[in-house]
Amino acid sequence: MLQAGGAGAFACQRLTCVLAALSVATIANAQQNPAAAAARQWRTAHESAILAEFMDLLAIPNLARDVPNIRKNAAAVSGLLEKRGVKTRLLEVPGAPPVVFGSIDSPGATRTLVFYAHYDGQPLDPKEWATPPWEPVVRDGRIYARSASDDKAPIMALGAALDALKAVRITLHSNIKFVFEGEEEAGSPHLASILEKYKDLLSGDVWLICDGPVHQSRRQQIVFGARGITELDITVYGPKHELHSGHYGNWAPNPAMMLARLLASMKDDEGRVTIDRFYDGIEPLSETERRAVAEAPDVDRDLMRELWLGSTEGGGKKLVELLNLPSLNIRGMSSARTGAQASNVVPATATATIDIRLVKGIDHDTAAARVIAHIRKQGYYVVDSEPDAETRMAHAKVARVVIEPGGYDAARTSMDLPISQLVLRTAESARGPVVKLPTMGGSVPLYMIDAILHAPTITVPIVNHDNNQHSFDENLRIENLWDGIELLAALLAM
Helix, strand or coil, rough: EEEEEECHHHHHHHHHHHHHHHHHHHHHHHHCCCHHHHHHHHHHHHHHHHHHHHHHHCCCCCCCEEEEEHHHHHHHHHHHHCCCCEEEEEECCCCCCCCCEEEEEECCCCCEEEEEEEECCCCCCCHHCCCCCCEEEEECCEEECCCCCCCCHHHHHHHHHHHHHHHCCCCCCCCEECCCCEEECCCCCCCHHHHHHCCCCCCCEEEEEEEECCCCCCCCEEEEEEEEEEEEEEEEECCCCCCEEEHHHHCCCCCCHHHHHHHHHCCCCCCCEECCCCCCCCCCCHHHHHHHHHHHCHHHHHHHHHHHHCCCCCCCCCCCCCCCEEEEEEEEEEEEEECHHCCEEECEEEEEEEEEEECCEEEEEEEHHHHHHHHHHCCCCCEEECCCHHHHHHHCCCCEEEEECEEEEEEEEECCCCHHHHHHHHHHHHHCCCEECCCCEECHHHHHHHHHHHCCCEEEEEEECCCCCCCCEEEEEEHHHHHHHHHHHHHCCC
16 A cells, blocks of 8 residues: 555545545446355455464464475465365475365366465564564554465465355356465475476366465456566675775775676666676567556556655666566675674675566576676676685686576466456456456466466466565555455356
8 A cells, every 4th residue: 555644645645536446346346246246245254264264374484494384384275275175185296395286176167277376485584573474463454474465365365265155055167276385485496396297187277376466556467477587696706804994995806896896787777787688589578468568557656656766767668568578686785794783894705696587588597697698798707616715816806606496487378368368357257357467577487387287377466566575574455365255256166
């Protein structure tokens, strides 16, 4: 939600009428879809029970590397499905959290819908949170907890939607499968192996990806692709150990300054990446996709007020346009210490971690190779392991570059497919006019599903855009949970 007061007050007032009108339209449209209407009626009578069950799920720590707790999550998610009469099993490969699989067979069905979500969450520092991350609390109409929005909310919404459909005896017209992953936030390094091993079990006519936020206008959005991702750690070197800045400053090369210059060489003042061939290979949008981008609500000015931004990158392009280009982002930087812990030193090393978000047509290995070639072009001798003394003394500038495992490519489903049009019609009958986008900003491993199972993927997000996703004080606007139950009920009964 836009913050009231100051510069944001005008934006907030301006959106009030728009959001109110959308709310009325949404309620009216929901009544056109029997499943959504049933879900609304059932949810209204069971809100306390839904929230209590959701709070129990959020209270289980869910970092992928925390094996005991991640298995507790898998058991809890399995229990949530089994409680609704869903047949479940755990899909396993060595070294990976289990995928929770569930299925509902519908007599006479000729189509299979696969609903995907993930139950693991991003790493965190509990000290940054206003309240402990795995002790969910409700404040101002929102639930605050790790994975409240990303991505346990759709799991709970699907469970409640199944309850609502069962209560009013609405028939499912499709076979239903559920695939809930346990290491998406770790880059899904084992998902391809699981898809290969259980290929027949996981087949379906479409995968509905229940991840990500609704549009910033709070309108429901349906998205037909996701960016890929690759991540690199870059370390540059100065002296063997930290040196007194008075005795050695101006003489010993400062790796923090070297790294700042290196990173600055990768983008111009408008935010365009200057790495050679960085944008080569982008698959053009279709006419339908270009029209969808043009018709998307313009929220840039309101977002700038909400986020206190005096300018944006992109050379005047809108956010929705820029999502269809690859991006290069500095995730974090470190060298020596800052603030009260700062010392008068020339640092020994400086490190930055970057992520590259990819669009269809550029594979993650090629993108990483282009960055490494750029670093070499700046005069660095590039290594992939810790350089020894001989290596560091033999070269004026040394950079260690490590490509993080788990990178993957972008994927995009045609909006013109019959199943795409059916999903759009169903969503609009439940939630009113939807925003249609060819690509979402975040990364989800859709390309694995496309490459291994040859199934189209369509993303149906339900959570609020201002959810502090991947940061501290992650939250879910409760109204988004209620809206999500209606949408997913309609899709289950599609």
